[in-house]
Amino acid sequence: MTLSDCCAPQPSSTQASCPTCACSGKSVPLVTLKALLTPAALATLDPAETYRFCADVACEVVYFSSTATYGQADVKVPVFQKDERGTTPVCYCFGHTRAGLEQAHREGQAQAIPQSIQAHIRAGRCGCEVNNPQGSCCLGNVNRTLTVLRDARHA
Ligand SMILES: [Zn+2]
Known part of the structure; x- marks a missing residue:
């Protein structure tokens, strides 16, 4: 078999x-x-x-x-891992950019972003394999980016 x-x-x-x-x-x-x-x-x-x-x-x-x-x-889209501009997506499916994460962080709303992405994943809407150049889920990149922002404030 x-x-x-x-x-x-x-x-x-x-x-x-x-x-x-x-x-x-x-x-x-x-x-x-x-x-x-x-x-x-x-x-x-x-x-x-x-x-x-x-x-x-x-x-x-x-x-x-x-x-x-x-x-x-x-590659038709800027690659998150290679491109540090604010306009570069972190989450390609739902359009969260570095600048968007930074703004949410400043406004104290950062955790709402991974929560909304997780809700989309659970609902079966995630399309990372055709949207994200890494071909897999963005959530780790989103969480790492938010962790860096959080740590920078206390540095
Ligand atoms: Zn290499």
């Missing part, structure tokens, strides 16, 4: 490292690249490859496979 294809583990379970910065990257669903690469970059996608996400802020690589890399210029 074997697992059906849709339930099988990722073909490559070995840890792979970014060819530029050598940090290890999590594999990203192919649909994430299909949704978020620019047309020119998408035209070079190899669907047989496993693509991984480089989260290192100082590295220009966003996605890498064993044969190719894609950078910020190949």
Whole structure:
């Protein structure tokens, strides 16, 4: 008895490292690249490859496979991990930007944001795999960003 294809583990379970910065990257669903690469970059996608996400802020690589890399210029949206502007989304599905989180923090309303995202997740509205360049849930990034804001006030 074997697992059906849709339930099988990722073909490559070995840890792979970014060819530029050598940090290890999590594999990203192919649909994430299909949704978020620019047309020119998408035209070079190899669907047989496993693509991984480089989260290192100082590295220009966003996605890498064993044969190719894609950078910020190949992605249609600013990548949270690589782009520190206030207008860059932290939560791509529901449009919460760094500046939005900062404003909510100043107004003492910061916790309402992760709460509303969690409610959307429970309601089945979350679309991180096609909206968020990292291909997975934004909530960790939202909470980390809010923690940094909270700690900065007391620093
Ligand atoms: Zn890298």
